Amino acid sequence: MKLLVEPRYGWGWTDLHGQSVEVPGPFPLDVCILQEGQPFAAVGGRLEDQSDHPLHGLWIVLSQRHTANDGQYNLTAADVEHDHTTPLRNVAELGVMGFAAAREEGHG
Numbered sequence: 001m002k003l004l005v006e007p008r009y010g011w012g013w014t015d016l017h018g019q020s021v022e023v024p025g026p027f028p029l030d031v032c033i034l035q036e037g038q039p040f041a042a043v044g045g046r047l048e049d050q051s052d053h054p055l056h057g058l059w060i061v062l063s064q065r066h067t068a069n070d071g072q073y074n075l076t077a078a079d080v081e082h083d084h085t086t087p088l089r090n091v092a093e094l095g096v097m098g099f100a101a102a103r104e105e106g107h108g
Contacts (some may be wrong), residue, residue, distance in 0.1 A: 001030070001031055001032075001043070001104060002028055002029070002105045003028070003029050003030070003031055003043070003065045003103065003104060003105060004026060004027075004028055004102065004103055004104075004105045005026060005027055005029050005060075005061075005062065005075070005100050005102045006026040006101045007023050007024045007025070007026065007098055007099070007100045008023065008042075008096060008098075008099050008100060008101060009023050009099070010078070010099025013037065013096055013097065013098035014024070014097055014098070015078055015096050016095060016096075016097065017073070017084065021054075021096055022054075022055065022075070022097075023098065024054045024055055024098075025053065026048060027050050027053055027055065028047045028049070029047055029049075029060060029102075031043035031044060031045035031062070031074060032045060033042060035063075036070075037064060038108065039104070041063065041064045041080070042062065042063040042064065043058065043059060043061070043062050043091065043098065044059060044061040044062070044081070044082070045059070045060060046058070046059050046060070046081070047060055047077075047097050048094075053061070054096075055077050055096070057079070057083060058077040058078060058079060058095045059078050059079070059080060059095075060075060060076070060077045060080045060093065061076050061077075061082060062074070062102055063076075064076055065099075071101050071102060071103055072099070072100075072101055073099070073100050073101070073102055074097070074098075074099060075096075075097065075098050075099060075100045076096075076097050077087050077095040077096050077097075078095050079095060094095055
């Protein structure tokens, strides 16, 4: 599935040191479903096609923020593949954390 991910400020974005970072721009992302839901509870994929994007090369997981399907997700990006059900083994693996809206590409 291909999503259009639109990072938003929310409560802010932080890097692995807990420092504030700028909200990255929107990007398309090919994802696999990690946990079923409506339309999904969690998905993950690697941003590979955007060499000028600050999240390029990172593994990204979007996990649903609320039980209602409102298109709002917590976003974590790390340099190792991970899922939302197991904690990252080491804080150094985490790139950034933030908030994003996401929808299937081509859907309103």
